[in-house]
Amino acid sequence: MSARRPAARLLAALVLMGGLLGALTGCEDGEGLRDEGPSTSVRQTP
Secondary structure, eight states: OOSHHHHHHHHHHHHHHHHHHHHHTSSSSSOTHHHHOOSSOOOOOO
């Protein structure tokens, strides 16, 4: 078994955890859409 495989798995795990942490802390107070609204404007037709 080469030393590259565990290093690649560790790197992938760190990137995944960083992405999850960023997604969970993306809002200031965790209220999401209720507080901050949608990311783009949506036009509603009657």
